[in-house]
Amino acid sequence: MSHQVHIQGSDHAFSVEEGESIIDAALRAGLMLPYSCRSGTCGTCMGEVVSGEITYPDGLPPAISADQDAAGQALFCQARAASDLEIRVREVREAGDIRPQRLPARVDGIETLAPDVRRVFLKLPRDKRLPFLAGQYIDFLLRGGQRRSFSLANAPHDDERLELHIRHLPGGVFSGYVFEEMQEGALLRFEGPLGNFFLREDSDRPMILMGGGTGFGPIKGIVEHALHLGVARPMHIYWGARAVPDLYLDALPRRWAETHEGIQYTPVLSEPQPDDDWQGAVGFVHEQVVREHPDLSGFDVYMSGPPPMINAAREAFTEAGLPADRLYYDSFEAAA
Numbered sequence: 001m002s003h004q005v006h007i008q009g010s011d012h013a014f015s016v017e018e019g020e021s022i023i024d025a026a027l028r029a030g031l032m033l034p035y036s037c038r039s040g041t042c043g044t045c046m047g048e049v050v051s052g053e054i055t056y057p058d059g060l061p062p063a064i065s066a067d068q069d070a071a072g073q074a075l076f077c078q079a080r081a082a083s084d085l086e087i088r089v090r091e092v093r094e095a096g097d098i099r100p101q102r103l104p105a106r107v108d109g110i111e112t113l114a115p116d117v118r119r120v121f122l123k124l125p126r127d128k129r130l131p132f133l134a135g136q137y138i139d140f141l142l143r144g145g146q147r148r149s150f151s152l153a154n155a156p157h158d159d160e161r162l163e164l165h166i167r168h169l170p171g172g173v174f175s176g177y178v179f180e181e182m183q184e185g186a187l188l189r190f191e192g193p194l195g196n197f198f199l200r201e202d203s204d205r206p207m208i209l210m211g212g213g214t215g216f217g218p219i220k221g222i223v224e225h226a227l228h229l230g231v232a233r234p235m236h237i238y239w240g241a242r243a244v245p246d247l248y249l250d251a252l253p254r255r256w257a258e259t260h261e262g263i264q265y266t267p268v269l270s271e272p273q274p275d276d277d278w279q280g281a282v283g284f285v286h287e288q289v290v291r292e293h294p295d296l297s298g299f300d301v302y303m304s305g306p307p308p309m310i311n312a313a314r315e316a317f318t319e320a321g322l323p324a325d326r327l328y329y330d331s332f333e334a335a336a
């Protein structure tokens with residue numbers, strides 16, 4: 001049995017089938033609501049149920065507390081409709097042709113960027129295209145229904161090949177395959193584009209773009225897209241990593257900063273090694289952002305990285321005056 005969902009304050013309504021999540025039903029109807037992990041762990045899809053009943057088939061997801069649940073908040077990537085619903089979300093966009101598709105792709109290049117990071121290029125079949133927004137991600141579809149999510153590191157105008165930055169996690173099913181077995185020409189299947197981490201072009205505020213580890217990948221896509229569009233907004237790019245080899249494409253943001261007046265670049269290392277001979281910033285990358293920008297009230301902030309970084313940064317940036325609706329983030333566990 002299906003139910004109707006209406007988004008408060010908009011003309012948007014869509015139907016949701018039994019067993020389908022609200023986010024999936026919205027995507028099917030061509031609407032993008034905020035979401036990232038689709039597994040109940042990041043909190044990006046949090047909204048409010050104004051009226052009606054929802055259920056969670058696997059119990060309350062990790063990213064929502066019992067208090068938030070009792071107060072009517074909900075994680076729409078996990079919630080199922082038990083009645084018609086009126087919901088409130090932070091943002092709703094018409095997806096146009098940016099709809100998730102399931103496609104095959106061939107590995108068209110593999111580069112080792114750091115001892116544990118590879119850049120993988122994918123090529124789609126000749127008659128296929130993947131419209132996407134810079135910063136979105138794809139899910140590789142593995143045997144047994146497993147998925148592995150990776151952000152797109154190229155910009156949409158440069159879509160001859162898709163680019164992914166993949167970190168090797170010892171013992172990881174997929175990253176182990178990428179580092180130990182995968183050859184050029186290998187055939188993979190994926191679903192994408194996914195997520196609502198992308199450049200909002202309808203703002204003229206200066207931007208802070210912060211990547212942690214391979215979270216630099218989607219930041220790269222967003223910056224390349226902004227440069228392609230001729231965006232004149234100032235951009236301060238931060239890249240947090242452990243040691244020098246982890247800044248695996250350091251020359252690229254340095255070049256952006258040298259060749260574009262409005263771009264600044266600050267790499268920050270958490271554990272520089274004696275061999276690194278590091279003269280730059282040291283510590284947690286989000287702390288460096290606040291040191292250099294103690295008042296964030298006039299900025300848009302884009303950040304991508306592991307959940308501990310994202311959670312700490314959300315708190316620190318809110319304290320520094322950043323309004324919640326100007327913080328865009330992609331919180332990911334490195335995919336094993």
Ligand code: FES
Binds near residue numbers: 035038041043075076
């Ligand atoms: Fe729903 Fe991450 S918790 S998208």
